[in-house]
Amino acid sequence: MxxxxxxxxxxxxxxxxxxxxxxxxxxxxxxxxxxxxxxxxxxxxxxxxxxxxxxxxxxxxxxxxxxxxxxxxxxxxxxxxxxxxxxxxxxxxxxxxxxxxxxxxxxxxxxxxxxxxxxxxxxxxxxxxxxxxxxxxxxxxxxxxxxxxxxxxxxxxxxxxxxxxxxxxxxxxxxxxxxxxxxxxxxxxGRVNYITEEKTRELLTLKQRLGYDDPRLHCDGCPVCGPGLVIQQTGDFVPEPYAFRRDVGASCGACAGNGAPPSSTHDSDFTPSDLEALVQRITDEIYRQLTSPSGP
Ligand SMILES: [Zn+2]
Incomplete structure (x- = not known):
């Protein structure tokens, strides 16, 4: 041109x-x-x-x-x-x-x-x-x-x-x-679903065939999808996920095998029956303290 x-x-x-x-x-x-x-x-x-x-x-x-x-x-x-x-x-x-x-x-x-x-x-x-x-x-x-x-x-x-x-x-x-x-x-x-690690590797192979490189293909043992970057953030400036933390709003099925660390704070790990059991434990504890001889 x-x-x-x-x-x-x-x-x-x-x-x-x-x-x-x-x-x-x-x-x-x-x-x-x-x-x-x-x-x-x-x-x-x-x-x-x-x-x-x-x-x-x-x-x-x-x-x-x-x-x-x-x-x-x-x-x-x-x-x-x-x-x-x-x-x-x-x-x-x-x-x-x-x-x-x-x-x-x-x-x-x-x-x-x-x-x-x-x-x-x-x-x-x-x-x-x-x-x-x-x-x-x-x-x-x-x-x-x-x-x-x-x-x-x-x-x-x-x-x-x-x-x-x-x-x-x-x-x-x-x-x-x-x-x-x-x-x-x-x-x-309110919910973001992720493509699995395995399916993303398929995309990266396709990417290579199209003539594009990806640093993730040259990083042995690096998770393709997990938190953190293969392109390292340098110096003091290391932004952390907030809106897109993998433990917020991600559906559990989509996270499985996807490099996301299982976490006890995972929203979706709480099922209605977990919640019921927790309420029951608290109720039992209050009842125990109220009825114990030494009082609450
Ligand atoms: Zn500008």
């Missing part, structure tokens, strides 16, 4: 981001690697829904502007971090899709082994720690995760997705936001 066509494609992806509500006002930015010296990127202070090819900027790998009448995005260093650490990546999309950003705000790790498409096209999704947007320290937050994923949540901020071309980079944004939306809806219904 020539430079003009790439600029038009950036405008088209900007329209999609805007129309799907992934960027408000002037939020978000898009970039495409042109060659080993130049990168195309969106300008700052422009709605991504209404860009023209003339608005697109060109920068070098240090973020210096080479061409374009508008000023380049201030978040270019985030994009450059991806290109420097991932020679295979040709395009990067950063936006604030509301459902995925809700997980980023809640510091809620994206649960695995729920939807087949997500296992195949996305896999594990790390959450990079919060940093003030723009600048190198912000860009550095994603570096530890770059080698093993194409989708990263930015804590209290949004998402960054990337891929071998712009459309695939953009698709990762769509997939992760739609997944997070479904998760929130299912959670509101």
């Amino acid at each position: 020539n430079e003009r066509a790439l600029k038009e494609q950036i405008c088209e992806m900007g329209r999609r981001l805007y129309q799907r509500g992934y960027v408000s006002a002037n939020d978000g930015n898009i970039s495409v690697r042109l060659n080993d010296r130049e990168i195309l990127c969106t300008p700052t202070m422009i709605s991504k829904g209404f860009m023209r090819p003339e608005d697109i900027c060109k920068v070098d790998y240090e973020g210096n502007q080479l061409a374009g009448t508008r000023k380049r995005t201030s978040e270019i260093f985030l994009h450059l971090a991806v290109y420097k650490h991932r020679p295979d990546v040709m395009a990067v999309v950063h936006s604030h899709p509301p459902h995925a950003t809700a997980f980023a705000v809640a510091h809620e790790p994206i649960p695995k082994c729920i939807l087949p498409e997500v296992e195949v096209f996305i896999g594990e999704v790390p959450i990079a720690p919060y940093e003030t947007p723009g600048g190198q320290p912000f860009a550095n937050t994603i570096v530890p995760y770059l080698s093993r994923t194409n989708t990263i949540l930015l804590a209290n901020h949004g998402t960054v997705t990337f891929g071998p071309d712009l459309e695939k980079a953009y698709w990762n944004t769509e997939i992760i936001d739609s997944y997070c939306k479904i998760l929130i809806l299912a959670r509101q219904l």
Whole structure:
């Protein structure tokens, strides 16, 4: 694709981001690697829904502007971090899709082994720690995760997705936001069921056949579905599941053999007869104390 066509494609992806509500006002930015010296990127202070090819900027790998009448995005260093650490990546999309950003705000790790498409096209999704947007320290937050994923949540901020071309980079944004939306809806219904470890391994084999790699395939003895990430969260920032703890709202049958530790606090382990027995024990104890010679 020539430079003009790439600029038009950036405008088209900007329209999609805007129309799907992934960027408000002037939020978000898009970039495409042109060659080993130049990168195309969106300008700052422009709605991504209404860009023209003339608005697109060109920068070098240090973020210096080479061409374009508008000023380049201030978040270019985030994009450059991806290109420097991932020679295979040709395009990067950063936006604030509301459902995925809700997980980023809640510091809620994206649960695995729920939807087949997500296992195949996305896999594990790390959450990079919060940093003030723009600048190198912000860009550095994603570096530890770059080698093993194409989708990263930015804590209290949004998402960054990337891929071998712009459309695939953009698709990762769509997939992760739609997944997070479904998760929130299912959670509101009150119960989330998981695909078994065995069935998820089938998906990962399929994934490999489609030409996608998954770090979980290279981790001997790691549970594919269980809590924790094969992509290790680094430093002090280790988000723990809260809304998607496997012992909350998961049905027992779906948990079986699924890497979830059996727990005495498992909601679904309490059957009506357990509850009846517990009430009976408490009643007996009160009665015993009331009737014992030394009194309660
Ligand atoms: Zn942003």
